[in-house]
Amino acid sequence: MDKTSKVEFRNVGQSYFPQSRVECHYTISPKHSWASNDWIGLFKVAVGWTSLRDYHTFVWALAPSGYQEGTSVNCCVNFQASYLPGPSEDAFQFVYVDRKGAVCAGSSQFTFCAPKPLEELVTLEGGAHGEEEGADLLVVVPRAELLQSRLEECLRERSDLLQAKDAAEKAKGKERALRERAKEHWDKLRRELEDTVSELKEKLLQNQxxxxxxxxxxxxxxxxxxxxxxxxxxxxxxxxxxxQQISDLEDNIKALTLRGAEREAELERMRERIKKMAALKREDEEDRKSLQEKLVQTEDELRSLSAEFQQLRSSLAQRDTQALQLRDTITTLTNKLHAAQRRELESEASLTELQGLQERLVSSERVVESLKGEMSAMAAKRDKIQAEVHQARLQVAQLTLQLADTNLALREGRATWAQERETLQQSVQLLAFDVQTERDRLEKLTTEIQRKEEWLQEEKMEREKTERLRAECGRVTRVRLYPALVQVQLSEARRELQELKASLRVAQKEKEQLYLEKQSSGEETALLLPDHTETIQRYPQHKPPLRSPLFPR
Structure with a gap:
């Protein structure tokens, strides 16, 4: 029963009459999440119910139409008289069960008993329906039913009064809002009128x-x-x-544009040089790769030649040993020959053997000489290959030095290009600032000229007034020479005014032309500058009750 605080039963009586319907009042707290399949059961306490299936009857727990989850609300359901138990001394209680089948709250115990025949009956006087108005009728009604009907009437009146109170509060709020809006409107109008009055006063003073x-x-x-x-x-x-300043600035702008064009040409030349250096670098790298490949091939050939040279040396050593052996045999044979000559009677077999040995010796000497020639040719070839390898290494070293020099020159060219670009940007920014200052100065001059023109117009109006006054004075005094002089002066003043206006128009036209030229020069300088640049909470709909709340829908 850890959820007893979520729902609370209210106004539970100690006994009810089974002949009339029973109202069950309860309050849903903000902790409880109401669902349309929550229900309230009537359980007998004397039996000691242990399962939710032991209910006597039940009704679905309802909530008002404007209920919002997370708020506290008072609710009421009715148990019809036909489903209530008969009068007895057994105790009952209301039990609130949620959609998961968990008990949320239980009411206090009460009983169902029949009214006593004399104490619980009340007599009422009233006119019978369908009879005359003068005929009275005594009606005997149980006190509980009377109290129940009066309670229902009181509850209806209470709900009507609450609705009327809510409507009155809403109307009061609307009237208050309308009153505040009207007050704000009138205050605004009053302020505007005061402002207009003050402005008119100021204008009057100004006119005076x-x-x-x-x-x-x-x-x-x-x-x-x-x-x-x-x-x-x-x-x-x-x-x-x-x-004059504008013409100087134009000359400066032209000089800067020429310098910018020269710098652009220098940059293009530097880019072409860089491209050429990159192409040379690629060619040098390709040559270096080819030389490295040749070096690897020559090294492989040297290894194979050294191996062959070792083989030849070993074969020559074998031949030398064979030649030494042959010489030893020749010496021994010569000794034998001398012995044979001494004896003078050597057999023919030894002579033939000696001749064969001599032929073998000559052939072996020839082979030794051919091997020596091959050895010398191999040594010359090896020396030549080593010289080519040395030259290839020298060429690779020279190419690496040239590559380092080209890289250094490229870096220096980039550094100078960056410095020149920064200086050019600074000069362009300074030029733009000077052009802006000159524009501001021209705007000030135009405003001053407009002010002077307005003043001249006012002076013209005043002069016309003076002319009228003087003309009237001339008519009154009938002086002939004075009006003539005045007319001459006025004509001269008018001519001077026309000349001033013409000169002002010419100056304005020249300023407009200068302004247009400066705009065009400003656009050219701007081209030189670098480019920087997102629940409606849907409550479950009420469904009609089933026969039992314990089975899922």
Whole structure:
């Protein structure tokens, strides 16, 4: 019973009436994982049940429609009166069994007893159905049934009140959210209105200040014209200086592009040299491999010749021993011949033997001479092969030295190429920085020129106002010469303004052309720069109960 805390039975009475249905109230804790095949059984305690098959009756343990696993919820099931036991003194209890057949909780004990005839009956007064309204009727009902019906009514009212409370809380939350939204909206509108009012006040103050300033500026129109001319002259001088700087920068860019093209050509030449050196290196390696193969072949031939030479030496030693033996035999034979001559009566057999031995000696001497010639030829051949091997080794050493020199030159060329590339990148970056600064300066100059144009337009408006005022004054005073002078001055001022506008347009066009040329030069310099560049928890559906919960579905 280690799972008794997962489910708890509530409001279990001490006795129930078998003639009415029994309600079983229980609470599922968050520790229990509810399933649709959990069930609640009615077991007799007096018998001392030992198996889940000893239940009297059972119902499926239900859960509310909005139940979520891991939360605590109150539930209720009904045991129908037709399945309840009869009245007796035997004790019963409710037992909660989960889908695995494990007992999760047990209720307190209770009994089923019949109501007493006088104490448990209640008389009710009420109108009979189908009769007149004036006819009253006395109904005798068991107290338990009456209490059960009242309890059901109270529970229904409680559930209705809880639903109404939930609906009221939801409506209250919605109204609160709407109220907060409306409050935020009104606050926002109030702030906007305050901002607009403050802006209008500021604009009014600014307009008043502008009016006062315009009045002051009308008085100092002539002095402002002089200062304007001086500023325009300064701007023209600055534009000329900027044009000179731009032309210098263009010359620098052209020189850098030429240097970059020369560096690229040098890099191409270095690459071609590297390719040629690599081809020479491959040819040297192939020659070295062929020479090594020849060296191996000559060494093998030397080994075979040395072996043959050893064989010939051994054969020559054998022949020498044979010649010595023959000489000994010849000396002995000569001694015998002398003895035979002395005796003067030697047999013919000894003479023939002597002649054969002499022939053998001559032939052996000839063989020795031929072997000596072969030995000398072999020695000359061996000396020649050793000289060729020595020359091949010298050639291999020279080729290795040349290969080392070419590798060293290649590394030096790569180092110089890397240094030149780094210097070229730095110079290009500096050039890009200078171009950017010149662009910023040109933008500042254009903004200043636009500001001056706006100021000139304002001055023009003010002059037109002054012209109107002076014209009105001339009509009032009827002076003829003063309006003529004023018109002459105004015409001169207009002409000067038109000339200034024309010069400003020309300067703007020149700046646009310079800006376009700088953009094109900036794109060319950019080409020289290096390239860096994601449970809906499905509860088991409720199925209709089987005849017994102990058999699997």
């Amino acid at each position: 200040e502008k009016i006062s300033a315009m009045e002051k500026e009308q008085q100092g129109a002539l002095s402002s014209q002089m200062t304007m001319r001086a500023e325009i002259d300064n701007l023209l001088a600055e534009s000329q200086k900027s044009q």
